[in-house]
Amino acid sequence: MDKESKRSIDIAVQKVLKKAEEENIKTVWDRFEEQLPQCGFSQLGLCCTVCNMGPCRIDPFGEGAQTGICGADSDTIAARNLARKVAAGASAHSDHGRDVAHTLFLLAEGKAHDYQILDKNKLKELAKELEINLDLPEEKIVKEVAWRILMEFGKQQDQLIFIKRAPEKRQNLWKKLGISPRGVDREIVETLHTTNMGVDNDYKNLIKSALKCSLSDGWGGSMIATDLQDIILGSPQPIRGKVNLGVLKEDFVNIVVHGHEPILSEMAVKAAKDPELVKLAKEKGAQGINLAGICCTANEVLMRHGIPVAGNFLHQELAIITGAVEVMMVDVQCIMPALKDVASCFHTKLITTNPKARFPGVEHIEFEPQKAYEVAKKIIRLGVENFSYRNKDRVNIPKQQMDLVAGFTKEIVFRILGGRYRATYRPLNEAIISGRLRGIAGIVGCNNPKQTHDYFHTTLAKELIKNDILVLQTGCSAIASAKEGLLIPEAAKEYAGKGLQEICEAVGIPAVLHLGSCVDNSRILTAASEIIAEGGLGEDISDLPAAGAAPEWMSEKAITIGFYFVASGVYTVFGASPFAVLGSKNVSSYLTKELEELVGARFDFCDDPFKMAKLMIEHIDKKRELLKLKPLMYQ
Amino acid sequence: MKRLYYRIDKCLGCRSCEIACAVAHAGEETLFCAIKQKVLPRKKVYFFEGKNFPLSCLHCKEHPCVDACMAGALVYDKEKGLVIHNEERCVGCWICVMVCPYGAIRPDINRKIPVRCDKCKNKDEPACVKACPTTAILWQEEDFLLEVKK
Numbered sequence: 130m131d132k133e134s135k136r137s138i139d140i141a142v143q144k145v146l147k148k149a150e151e152e153n154i155k156t157v158w159d160r161f162e163e164q165l166p167q168c169g170f171s172q173l174g175l176c177c178t179v180c181n182m183g184p185c186r187i188d189p190f191g192e193g194a195q196t197g198i199c200g201a202d203s204d205t206i207a208a209r210n211l212a213r214k215v216a217a218g219a220s221a222h223s224d225h226g227r228d229v230a231h232t233l234f235l236l237a238e239g240k241a242h243d244y245q246i247l248d249k250n251k252l253k254e255l256a257k258e259l260e261i262n263l264d265l266p267e268e269k270i271v272k273e274v275a276w277r278i279l280m281e282f283g284k285q286q287d288q289l290i291f292i293k294r295a296p297e298k299r300q301n302l303w304k305k306l307g308i309s310p311r312g313v314d315r316e317i318v319e320t321l322h323t324t325n326m327g328v329d330n331d332y333k334n335l336i337k338s339a340l341k342c343s344l345s346d347g348w349g350g351s352m353i354a355t356d357l358q359d360i361i362l363g364s365p366q367p368i369r370g371k372v373n374l375g376v377l378k379e380d381f382v383n384i385v386v387h388g389h390e391p392i393l394s395e396m397a398v399k400a401a402k403d404p405e406l407v408k409l410a411k412e413k414g415a416q417g418i419n420l421a422g423i424c425c426t427a428n429e430v431l432m433r434h435g436i437p438v439a440g441n442f443l444h445q446e447l448a449i450i451t452g453a454v455e456v457m458m459v460d461v462q463c464i465m466p467a468l469k470d471v472a473s474c475f476h477t478k479l480i481t482t483n484p485k486a487r488f489p490g491v492e493h494i495e496f497e498p499q500k501a502y503e504v505a506k507k508i509i510r511l512g513v514e515n516f517s518y519r520n521k522d523r524v525n526i527p528k529q530q531m532d533l534v535a536g537f538t539k540e541i542v543f544r545i546l547g548g549r550y551r552a553t554y555r556p557l558n559e560a561i562i563s564g565r566l567r568g569i570a571g572i573v574g575c576n577n578p579k580q581t582h583d584y585f586h587t588t589l590a591k592e593l594i595k596n597d598i599l600v601l602q603t604g605c606s607a608i609a610s611a612k613e614g615l616l617i618p619e620a621a622k623e624y625a626g627k628g629l630q631e632i633c634e635a636v637g638i639p640a641v642l643h644l645g646s647c648v649d650n651s652r653i654l655t656a657a658s659e660i661i662a663e664g665g666l667g668e669d670i671s672d673l674p675a676a677g678a679a680p681e682w683m684s685e686k687a688i689t690i691g692f693y694f695v696a697s698g699v700y701t702v703f704g705a706s707p708f709a710v711l712g713s714k715n716v717s718s719y720l721t722k723e724l725e726e727l728v729g730a731r732f733d734f735c736d737d738p739f740k741m742a743k744l745m746i747e748h749i750d751k752k753r754e755l756l757k758l759k760p761l762m763y764q
Numbered sequence: 765m766k767r768l769y770y771r772i773d774k775c776l777g778c779r780s781c782e783i784a785c786a787v788a789h790a791g792e793e794t795l796f797c798a799i800k801q802k803v804l805p806r807k808k809v810y811f812f813e814g815k816n817f818p819l820s821c822l823h824c825k826e827h828p829c830v831d832a833c834m835a836g837a838l839v840y841d842k843e844k845g846l847v848i849h850n851e852e853r854c855v856g857c858w859i860c861v862m863v864c865p866y867g868a869i870r871p872d873i874n875r876k877i878p879v880r881c882d883k884c885k886n887k888d889e890p891a892c893v894k895a896c897p898t899t900a901i902l903w904q905e906e907d908f909l910l911e912v913k914k
Contacts (some may be wrong), residue, residue, distance in 0.1 A: 165777075166779075168779065169775075171778075176868065192899050
């Protein structure tokens with residue numbers, strides 16, 4: 130096997146990596162090799178840098194120091210480090226949610242003219258949930274919704290509004306355990322407080338704090354982001370699209386949006402169609418303007434507009450290395466600092482747009498919701514003007530691209546299954562009860578150069594659908610499956626088991642459903658609650674024949690997502706390397722065993738996609754048995 | 765005659781030994797001085813097939829580097845079991861770097877001469893030994909290995 134095919138199963142990636150090597154451009158894979166060996170203490174979670182008496186390290190072999198200078202042992206240190214990561218991940222998703230809520234507030238005040246309420250039904254439903262008088266004029270309702278949601282961040286007592294969306298049994302469990310989140314910011318701050326030097330030294334209590342903090346993300350920040358984005362930008366509908374580096378076009382101005390927040394990229398979608406800019410592009414010798422996305426920003430514009438996806442997390446440098454990108458416009462999260470160096474090897478302009486995320490020496494055009502379209506237009510114009518500077522001899526775009534269908538949400542799945550006039554989850558529940566469908570699995574998360582890119586996501590997805598498990602995906606994981614062709618309905622025939630195939634054929638959906646970006650993992654939570662509410666599959670999410678996985682994770686956000694899945698009752702398996710806690714036997718066993726008694730779900734760590742699938746299937750079968758469901762129809 | 769031994773299964777790849785080595789060879793023997801003077805560690809932890817391999821000059825009894833040195837900058841001291849590098853005479857031709865079968869000699873590009881482990885000649889034991897948090901580095905007499913094998 131050559132070096133490139135060890136790095137990725139994606140042929141487009143392999144081709145661009147060869148080009149990178151020829152042109153002597155370093156990529157994430159080269160930098161990963163330079164980092165080897167990676168520090169074992171950090172991998173085991175045994176290095177503590179919390180206070181200035183340290184840094185301290187615990188000897189995992191038992192001969193050297195067994196406590197830090199303050200006396201913290203491996204349990205405290207590993208749990209403290211992990212809890213900090215959960216708080217960091219929750220802060221990222223939640224701050225994203227806050228910015229969307231802020232935009233909604235500006236819109237209500239008439240200051241964000243470029244936006245409007247595109248999903249009035251969802252607004253009404255949310256207003257009803259918030260007990261706002263629906264007879265008020267729309268602007269007042271919008272303002273009240275925005276204000277009430279913004280208040281969720283600073284709330285000090287009681288519980289988050291969306292907690293009520295969870296099954297009642299789960300809500301009671303959270304209350305009993307004292308992990309029902311009060312306010313988004315409060316839980317993040319409290320977790321950070323407890324991990325200070327000399328505060329919480331009980332690893333079980335630290336994990337509990339992390340669980341509570343993660344719930345403020347899953348049922349708070351992330352859910353807010355998803356719901357309000359749907360209200361402002363419109364709820365996604367099933368939509369066709371294309372994916373992989375082949376979506377970049379040689380004779381077009383290529384603009385790539387990358388990051389996570391769709392509020393600005395939504396305007397970029399509009400601006401790319403602006404007749405004035407299209408005309409300018411033609412004057413410069415291009416056929417037009419081609420917008421493509423990377424990472425979750427890509428997922429957001431794909432879900433709502435069918436904008437092509439150039440790739441997932443590990444594609445970001447490669448898109449530039451094709452030599453055909455005029456502008457890469459970035460917002461927040463998962464944007465590699467290396468982009469600056471890669472862009473400097475080409476004519477590509479890297480443009481930062483968010484005041485929170487800047488690069489030294491990189492052009493910054495700050496986004497403000499008040500003049501969103503103007504900013505987007507300015508950036509696209511820069512791209513169009515940059516087209517003449519493209520060195521055509523260095524352009525080499527791989528041809529690989531794949532069709533896909535995306536745009537599934539909890540509302541849509543339910544409409545498709547039940548039909549427009551009797552929208553219901555009943556058919557889905559019946560399918561599971563009757564044994565046609567074995568269960569449901571969520572595959573989410575990032576890419577990681579520690580593993581062969583995309584191999585884990587796609588192998589796991591194929592294994593699960595083969596065993597009649599409906600797969601729900603978000604983020605970079607969904608893009609991996611899309612590139613493999615799993616998101617087209619026809620793929621069900623080739624890869625899915627007979628039962629799942631029948632369902633897919635009857636309702637015309639793919640066996641792998643793309644639910645959106647990383648914050649849209651909250652859609653999985655609400656869908657699970659709807660399934661419970663429909664009845665017949667237990668009273669709590671932990672009763673469901675369902676499992677989750679993050680096979681190629683790298684971000685702190687993935688840990689937080691894992692935590693809120695487990696805290697909500699979903700058995701979750703992590704691939705790549707395990708959480709940095711293996712240096713503490715107690716913390717490891719707490720996460721992988723004892724948590725089950727507490728919240729009805731636990732973590733598992735596994736670095737083989739086939740074993741991972743086996744673990745998930747075994748779990749689903751165990752839950753089916755407990756629910757006394759009928760045996761599987763086709764086995 | 766004492767030598768450095770490594771317990772590979774205990775090396776966690778934290779590279780504390782590399783840092784301690786640079787510090788020990790810096791003017792003031794502080795971390796900040798070592799960074800300011802751009803001191804190159806004389807040992808390096810390599811990664812291969814899932815294992816970490818700390819590597820430094822083995823001061824071999826049969827020493828191709830000494831034989832190949834055209835400037836006569838390398839001498840083998842039988843008594844101390846040490847390949848001594850006379851930096852004054854070294855012309856920086858890198859031939860020793862090339863002939864070393866272990867790749868244990870590191871080219872210091874800044875100073876244009878190769879550097880190698882000198883077993884911290886003025887100290888009781890090499891700095892890396894104490895720096896290792898998992899006692900993966902041992903400073904033992906040569907017959908130690910024979911005893912372990914027994």
